[in-house]
Amino acid sequence: xxxxxxxxxxxxxxxxxxxxxxxxxxxxxxxxxxxxxxxxxxxxxxxxxxxxxxxxxxxxxxxxxxxxxxxxxxxxxxxxxxxxxxxxxxxxxxxxxxxxxxxxxxxxxxxxxxxxxxxxxxxxxxxxxxxxxxxxxxxxxxxxxxxxxxxxxxxxxxxxxxxxxxxxxxxxxxxxxxxxxxxxxxxxxxxxxxxxxxxxxxx
Numbered sequence: 262x263x264x265x266x267x268x269x270x271x272x273x274x275x276x277x278x279x280x281x282x283x284x285x286x287x288x289x290x291x292x293x294x295x296x297x298x299x300x301x302x303x304x305x306x307x308x309x310x311x312x313x314x315x316x317x318x319x320x321x322x323x324x325x326x327x328x329x330x331x332x333x334x335x336x337x338x339x340x341x342x343x344x345x346x347x348x349x350x351x352x353x354x355x356x357x358x359x360x361x362x363x364x365x366x367x368x369x370x371x372x373x374x375x376x377x378x379x380x381x382x383x384x385x386x387x388x389x390x391x392x393x394x395x396x397x398x399x400x401x402x403x404x405x406x407x408x409x410x411x412x413x414x415x416x417x418x419x420x421x422x423x424x425x426x427x428x429x430x431x432x433x434x435x436x437x438x439x440x441x442x443x444x445x446x447x448x449x450x451x452x453x454x455x456x457x458x459x460x461x462x463x464x
Contacts (some may be wrong), residue, residue: 262316262317263330265313266317269310272284273337276301280340282302282307283301283306286301286303286356287303288303288354288370288371289370300356302356303371304345304353304355304356304372305370307342307343309378311338311380312374312378314337317331318331318338346389347392350391351395351399369408369411369412372393372397376414377414383418383419383420390419397412409431413425416428
């Protein structure tokens, strides 16, 4: 963790407002304009860095091993680019307000601070929590197989059992064929199990 933190301290740059952020960044598999995916300080980057720095400082306190590096990390924590709330009241995916309010991209990486992280909490950071929920609602209740369980966990964080259950229902919707679908993740196909006479194994 110390090595990762040391790398990030050397890699991050300062913006015009004095915030530290990653100089080259993206939000996994999403774009903010046709053909444009690389920017600076994506939300997921900053949430992961904030989590790492916080853990390193906490570990140093537990182990009573504070040194110059820990002091630098602690100082950098105060300067990290904060969570950004866009004009639609949503949690921004990038450092700039480039989110498409009509977009329903399957990726939800910019809500890392809500889950699996714990920087955004219903009873700890209500403003950020409302922004993250607005962002989640804008993305809709569809998605590919892996993103749906992540959305289930988001709604569970909000203690919204109805919406979590709705996601589970969508996730378990039967679909036909082998083409990629954004709703449902169980293939509606027949399976045959037979016993091989020669080996006695199932095939």
